[in-house]
Amino acid sequence: MSDIDKKRSIAAALTAFSGIDLSSASLALFKALGYATDRSAPFTEKTSEFFLENYTASGVGTFNKDKAKTDEWRYADLLFQLTKDDVAGQAGLLEADRVDDTIIESYLFFVIGLAQAQYTRTDLSAITREINKVFPMPVMVVFRHGETLTLAVIDRRINKRNEDADVLSKVTLIKDIRLRDTHRAHIDILHDLSLESLRTRHGVRNFVELHKAWRATLDISELNKRFYRELSNWYFWAMDKVRFPEGGEQHAEVRNATSLIRLITRVIFVWFIREKNLIPETLFDRRQLGHILKGFLKDEGANTFYPAILQNLFFATLNQKMHEREFAQEGDFNANKAQYAVKQLYRHAGLFAIPQDEALALFKDIPFLNGGLFDCLDNKGGQNIYIDGFSRNTAKQAVVPDRLFFAPEQEADLNAVYGTTGKKYTVRGLIDILNAYKFTIAENTPIEEEVALDPELLGKVFENLLASYNPETRTSARNKTGSFYTPREIVNYMVDESLKAYLSDKLQTCCTLSSDDAKAGLDILFAYTEKEHAFSPEERNALIAAIDELKILDPACGSGAFPMGILHKLVYILHKLDPNNELWKNRQIEKALQLDDPDIREKTLADIESAFTNNELDYGRKLYLIENSIYGVDIQPIAMQIAKLRFFISLVIDQNRKPGAENQGIRSLPNLETKFVAADSLIGLKRDFAELFHDATLLRLEEDLKKVRHLYFGAKSYWDKKAYQDRDKDIRRQIVAAIKASVEKRNGGFRQQIELLEQQLPYYDGADKKKKEKKITEFAERMIDTETADSAASLLSRFDPYDQNASAPFFDPEWMFGVAEGFDVVIGNPPYIQIQNFSGKPEQARWDAQKYSVYARTGDVYCLFYERGYKLLAQGGSLCYITSNKWMRAAYGAAMRRFFLENGTLSTLIDFGDSPIFENATTYTNILLWRRATEALPVKAYDLSRVYTTEQDLPTMLAEKGAGVALFTQEGFVIAAGDQAAIKRRIEALGKPLKDWGVNINYGIKTGLNEAFIIDQAKYHELVTADPKSAEILKPILRGRDIKRYKAEWAGKYLVATFPALHIDIDQYPAVRDYLKGFGKAIEQIGERNERGILISRKATGNKWFETQDAIDYWEDFKKEKIFWLEMAQEASF
Structure with a gap:
């Protein structure tokens, strides 16, 4: 059969x-x-x-x-x-x-x-x-x-x-x-x-x-992989078939990549909410669309489905209240200028083959969702900039042909994209892909899983697709951004440990529980078991209060894996502590009753009642956790869009559709622009003028700003949101003006004091004169640098949280989130990118200016995130990161190790070695839990490099194997088994360090273009067959990844050994010469950059075009015996 x-x-x-x-x-x-x-x-x-x-x-x-x-x-x-x-x-x-x-x-x-x-x-x-x-x-x-x-x-x-x-x-x-x-x-x-x-x-x-x-x-991971492969193929296939208006990005490749990811994000969101029966099937039925749209799929260039169905669905339906939906008036500018730039009105009536009232009927039962995801990005802030292209002006429209949505399976040549040769790839329409899979709106948990695509896949799609193709360097985005999607199991562990540390402190402080008792109770509370929690009513109330007061931050948020993990776990433990939501609801009511403005107070109380009464129990838990506790930052605006999307989906799942009720019984989504912000986490504002914020005027304005942003969170209509945005902007202007006035007032006072003292100086001598001079110096030092203050004030005024396309060049938690005392938990997976990749670029100068104590030009960006994260913590707060483990032993990690030893308290360090934590990537990783506290506690150290397996959950693995002794010094962080620790101490006591033996330690070979100079066996045989003399300069090479624990495993790679020190005449090796010439400008050593400042050749040296970057004067040493250790690598392995 x-x-x-x-x-x-x-x-x-x-x-x-x-x-x-x-x-x-x-x-x-x-x-x-x-x-x-x-x-x-x-x-x-x-x-x-x-x-x-x-x-x-x-x-x-x-x-x-x-x-x-x-x-x-x-x-x-x-x-x-x-x-x-x-x-x-x-x-x-x-x-x-x-x-x-x-x-x-x-x-x-x-x-x-x-x-x-x-x-x-x-x-x-x-x-x-x-x-x-x-x-x-x-x-x-x-x-x-x-x-x-x-x-x-x-x-x-x-x-x-x-x-x-x-x-x-x-x-x-x-x-x-x-x-x-x-x-x-x-x-x-x-x-x-x-x-x-x-x-x-x-x-x-x-x-x-x-x-x-x-x-x-x-196993749903296989399902996710299969879906991603299809979606990835579609994305690359569509890249050169779409056109989006220039907007703020002139380069078509970047513009198309970002716009396509935004399109995928919106469409997948729609697919998820279809699971709640909120979107009719008709809108995606190929047969019915043939009767609804004119010219649908009539030829290769037909472009009707995207503007008529999807754009109207996104911007004029999901972003517009149900009773206010209508088509924009037709005619010239003067005839419809009242509706000019109003992006909540339907457009493209001429593309429908049915009357306008029937077209409106297609969308009439879809509820208004709000939330910012479907805000049209055209003409934002009154600027004549088109990004989404939702326009009646043909020149400003987006073009996404129908065949990209509806197309039978067909072959597409994607070999150039994937770096393959002769491989066959298949693609089909995006709607056809989505129809082939089952979606579930509920994110899977460790104890419940549906064989369907859940919202977590959005994160995986983002991490893999975002800027995934750099046309200048032919490199994948992940290499460029240093981002890897953190597996759910790792997220769960890090979330649990961070929250337990926070809640344990609260229990010990508020309820005088011992550390052991707090741990035992929290282990039961966090575990997926049927046991009831073991806390007394007083302890339970303290926990609920602590959860309500919690502030967590992911400073490299990506698509929101960690904030979502925090949300799910907090919802789970609130359910255990307060099954009927009585205590949690009362907490929100108590806070609302403290509001001064009676109108705002009554509105807030009504919102609380609605949130808890008309939805599933988890809705009220999630809504107020999102509003009060969870924050995310990422430098990429599109990442923030996807993170917000996942939170929107998590709220939609707990709402119940009620046909006939207002908005189908669906509560519109909150606005998360002030919860998830696109900004540079590593750049802080110089707060030399922080004391100015104690000024009464500034305190009042800051309080006004907090109120406006609280109201904006729950604003429903476009006009309400716009009013709050305008009010926000006005308050920001007032704050900047007040800062400048305060600076001038303060400096003016000191100037007067200095002038008075200077006038008195001639009348003093000796010790008295020195006292006066010292006083002058003190006053001068207390003056605020006007240029610094103006620069900071300017940055503050330009920060607009509502601009979804902008990324702020700084991050200030008080200004952006209203969090002045630091965060209780800082958690995340910072990017793994070598700092030297930014050599000569503005980023490096900005990091230099921040005076990071862990900064090293040969180091890695994640090191800066450690120091920045620590400084963002509240006293007693916990930082939990998963990063590369190279800092533990590498030379560039010395400053990092010193910082750990001199600041805070290390709680837990897990070294995974090169275990396969991330899919499709070789990484050397660790998890570190670190507290901003001074108490000396024993460090829990684990070496899982030889025992890690995905077949066992991480907590069990840690309990059963891998525990070691922490031998942490500035020279290196070593985790050793008990007997190994004793051996290491004895060797160090009796032995002589390698550095004292007079050994010359040289760099590895720097080619500047490994893809040219390191070849496989097939290329080796091709070159030697063409010219046997080629073998003289083709030498077998071992890379860092080829050095295993006890032996080397040669991977069949060869080095084109054109060292300057050998003074090679490349014309004597014509096959190698012609092979290297095939790389064109990329192999030249002239340091040429394109118009975007990206290197398109190797860095400039005095060497010949075919030679390696360094002279390699020590080339004869390669013939000698060698000692390897695992810090060696051909390139960054993370």
């Missing part, structure tokens, strides 16, 4: 659920998947009562009827037991004997019919766990709810009852499978789980391998 026929039989089995009993239909479905067995023990009565009486009466597993929702079971049956013998009989090639010590005996399959049509992922996971408590083997459950099915698969050892009944096993769900018109993605997933498919793709030969194959098939 072909795959198509198999999928048809699966679809037919799903359709049959409507006509036969649930047990027969379920058995028929599993038979279509290849799972058939006579081993069954069906219930004689298909009821929950029968199940409870026969399987839970003995109290096995402490079955909880409420969590299992047995009152809502309308049907229940045990379908069959699938054992190793059954599988062996069906598969033919299967072996019945065990192949490892995973005790596997069987699966049980249950079916349950539920009363309601909709159930959350959490509801179905809880039922699955309760059923599994009763049996020693895993139980898979088929749920029918309404006209949909869900298949729940639990991740637990087979034939082993969980010894810790409180631990929540992970449940993976294939959720909401429609019985009719089944989503093609669900058919594909079920087909992939069929026994024949598993045998073909995974080589299943026995039950152990079957179990592993199920797990691999349900």
Whole structure:
């Protein structure tokens, strides 16, 4: 049977659920998947009562009827037991004997019919766990709810009852499978789980391998990778087929890259909210669009879908209140000047093949969402700048052809983009891609996972696509930006440890708990278990207050992985501490009652009531956590857009659509422009004039600014937002004027004092005169430098948080976020970029001016983030970063090590070595937890370089292996096992350092263009075949990555050894000469830059064009024996 026929039989089995009993239909479905067995023990009565009486009466597993929702079971049956013998009989090639010590005996399959049509992922996971408590083997459950099915698969050892009944096993769900018109993605997933498919793709030969194959098939990371590959291909295919107005970016490559990512972001957001039935299918139905739009897909250049459907959806629907939607008036400028630059009105009526009222009807039931994501970026601030191109002026419109959205699968030549040769790549339309996958609006958690694309993939898309192709250097964006998407498991660990450190301090301070008791209680609170929290009412109240007061910052936010991780964990522990939200709601009410303005107070109280009453419980938790506690900064504006988008989705999921209610019952999204800011985190304002902010006028203005930004957070309409933005701008102007006036007033006072003292000087001598002169110096030093103050004031006035295209050249938490006392948690994954990459560029000069004590020209940008992050902490706050670990031993890390030793308290350091933490990247990484505190505590140090595995969760790994002794000095941070630590100390006491042996230590070979000078074996043989003499200057080379722990593993690479010290006549080696000439200007040593200041040749030297960058006078040393150590690298390995 072909795959198509198999999928048809699966679809037919799903359709049959409507006509036969649930047990027969379920058995028929599993038979279509290849799972058939006579081993069954069906219930004689298909009821929950029968199940409870026969399987839970003995109290096995402490079955909880409420969590299992047995009152809502309308049907229940045990379908069959699938054992190793059954599988062996069906598969033919299967072996019945065990192949490892995973005790596997069987699966049980249950079916349950539920009363309601909709159930959350959490509801179905809880039922699955309760059923599994009763049996020693895993139980898979088929749920029918309404006209949909869900298949729940639990991740637990087979034939082993969980010894810790409180631990929540992970449940993976294939959720909401429609019985009719089944989503093609669900058919594909079920087909992939069929026994024949598993045998073909995974080589299943026995039950152990079957179990592993199920797990691999349900692994959503593979689903995400497949989706990203398709989306990446589409992105590069579309790059030269679109046109966006110039706006603020003249270079087409950069403009198209950014605009396409923004387009992808918006479209994927729309796809997610379709899961809430907020967007009609009609807008993306190819057949219906043919009747709705004129010229849709009529030829290669047809451009109707993007302007008529998507732009009107983005800017005139999702960003406009439902009752205010209309088409802009047609005609010349004078006829419609009242609507000029009003971007919330529909445009392009002429592209519709239907009347305007019917076109409006397409969008009429879509709620207004607000939130800034769908603010049109054209003409922002009254400037005549077009970015989105939502215009009736053809010259200013964006062009995104219909075929980029709707196109059958076809081949595209993307070899130049990916650096491959002769490889075939396939692409299809963006809507066709999205239709092929199932999306879920809920982000997966460690204990609940849906086999669908969740909002986290937006982060992965961003990290991989943003500026992903640099046309000048042909390098990937990740190399350029130094950004890597942090895996969810690492984020979860770092979030937990940071929050525990903060909350432990609060418990010890407010409730006089010991450190050990606080830790024990927090471990229970944070764990995914069924245990209730162990805190007293006083301690619980202190925790809720601490959470409400928490301030966290990610200074290199990217797409928001860490802020989202913080949000999810805080929501989880609030749920445990305050299941009904009573305490959390009262906290918000208490704060609102303290507001002075009665109108604002009443409005805020009404908003609080609405947030908690009309939505799911988590909505109120999330909304006020986002408003009060979570902040992010990134230098790239598009990153901030994507981070905000993820928070929007997290709020939408907890709202309930109510047809007929105002805005369909959907509360419009908050405005996050003052929560996530595009700025340069590493550049702080010089605050020599900080004391001026104690001036009464400035204090009043700052308070006014905070109020305006608080109101803006909840502003709903375009005009309300504009009014608050104008008020914000006006207050900023007043603050700048007040700063300048205060500086002048202060300096004027000191000048008067100085003039008076100078007039008195002639009348004094000796010691008295020196006192007067000292006083003059003191007054002069206390004067504020006018130029510095003016510069800072100018920066402050120009910072506009509402400009989504701008990135501020500085970061000041008090000015931007109103956070003056520092953050309780600073967390993140700063970029890994060598500082020398910025040689001669403005960034390096700005970092120099900041006077970073860890700054080293041979160092790395992440080192600066450590120092900056520490200074952004409140007293007692915690910093938690994942970065390169090179600072631990490298020479450039000496200042960093000294800074750690002299400042704060190191709590935890985990060295991963070169373990594969990030996908598709070789990185040497560590996690560090560091507190701004002075108490001396033992450091928890772990070396996971040899034991790290993705098969085990990180906390368990740390508990069971890797713990070491911290040998931390300025010379190096070493984590050694107990016996190794003793050996190291003895060697150091008796041995002689290498530096004292008179050994010459030289740089490695600097080519300036490794892609030219380091070749593989195929190129080596090609050159030697063309000219055997080439072998004289082609030498085998070992790179840093080839040096393993105990031996070198040569990767078949050769170096074109054209060292200046050899005085080579390149014409004697014509094959090598011609090969190097093929690199054109890039290989010349002239330091030429293009118009954007980017080097397009090697740096200028006195060497010949074909030679390496340095003379390599020590080339004869290469023939001698060598000592390697792992700091060596061909290039930055992170």
